[in-house]
Amino acid sequence: MSRSKCTLLSGALVEQLLDSVDSVLFDCDGVIWRGDQAITGASEVINLLKEHGKKVFFVTNNSTKTRKMYADKMSSLGFNVTADEVFGTAYCCAVFLKTVCRLEGKVYLMGSNAMKQELEAVGVQQVGVGPDHVSGQPIDWANVPLDPEVKAVVVGFDEHFSYMKLNRAMQYLVQKDCLFVGTNRDTRLPLEGGKAVPGTGCLLQAVETAAQRQAQTVGKPNHFMFDCLAAQFGVERERCLMVGDRLDTDILLGSNCGLKTLLTLTGVSTVAEAEAHRDSGSAERQGMVPDYYVESIADLLPALQG
Structure with missing residues (x-):
């Protein structure tokens, strides 16, 4: 899968990426929901990933909810989630x-x-x-x-x-x-x-x-959050994908931990910001450049439904 960084994820590339990973980490706000509304297609993506045998986890810097509170919220929005799959900063x-x-x-x-x-x-x-x-x-x-x-x-x-x-x-x-x-x-x-x-x-x-x-x-982009879930679930970083909407937390966490990274544009960061980091010549800023980007994680649906 030779490619340049910050590549639009589409077509056959989606299936290639999904075949290369066993575990997927998702940020929450701006990625699978906004406020109290699920992002269109997000619950289907999560549930289908699990049906395809992928391990799915949720990593959030929000410290105002317990794991159970997050799982309850996700369940109410149609996600098939258990509390032990949630890793919040609390x-x-x-x-x-x-x-x-x-x-x-x-x-x-x-x-x-x-x-x-x-x-x-x-x-x-x-x-x-x-x-x-x-x-x-x-x-x-x-x-x-x-x-x-x-x-x-x-x-x-x-x-x-x-x-x-x-x-x-x-x-x-x-x-x-x-x-x-x-x-x-x-x-x-x-x-x-x-x-x-x-x-x-x-x-x-x-x-x-x-x-x-x-x-x-302890929160993103510190590696402890990944270490915490990897220790509990035996996740291999080489076969793990981090999906997020923020370059300075989600994508940098993935880079810090040696994970594949995917930026979704339903939240905070933009492709222009990612490309500016990529083209900056700064080694420090390269960690905030995703491997791939999509408009929404719903763009993964065709590959999962095929």
Whole structure:
């Protein structure tokens, strides 16, 4: 399959690519759904891939849902999915703390109830979920009560992010043996109609700035997300395809892990952006160039139905 990068995937090339892989990883928002609506043909593609004996997984940087919540959403949209096929950052962060960091102690969590549930599911206790309001004076803030059992600060998407939470995280992280983990560095969450809101990366950068420390991240494009599912399911990277709509997370994850990559144009990134990376002459930017692109993953349907 000799070819140049960023090739339109069509015709016989679709079948050749599918024959070359045993496992397919999909990003979610912008790839298989937008908001609460499935992308036309996406559920058929997923279900037919499984019927053809392919392993299918879902990898998302969104930390606001548990694996079960994602599986329930997908099932309601017509996808044949089980919770153990879903690898979100809430779950992967919990696994990272338990297996890689071998954390013994509590987590100060700037995140969602879903993250709390995933942490507790692996036996990690947390404090911090919910609002934390400012009171007193700066000297009181600097001496805010801390839980002595907290051994890690974890930052995910937190709708209750506040000055006091930022301060409390900083006070924990002044202790050099306190671990510092973030779910992902996505700076914006794209919405329908070209709108966007600040993403977890903005919150994480604020904590990093205050603490004067860099966090380890588990989400895309970090390879841990792939390592996590590969360890559980025996996936061979040489026969694996990553499908996503973002060059800087999905496609870069695939490149970082030695996977084949496919950009779908139903989400954030464009072919023009991919070609600009390809033609830049920058080795660093080559990782954001997909092997292939399609208008929509529904373009895989003819090959799967044939």
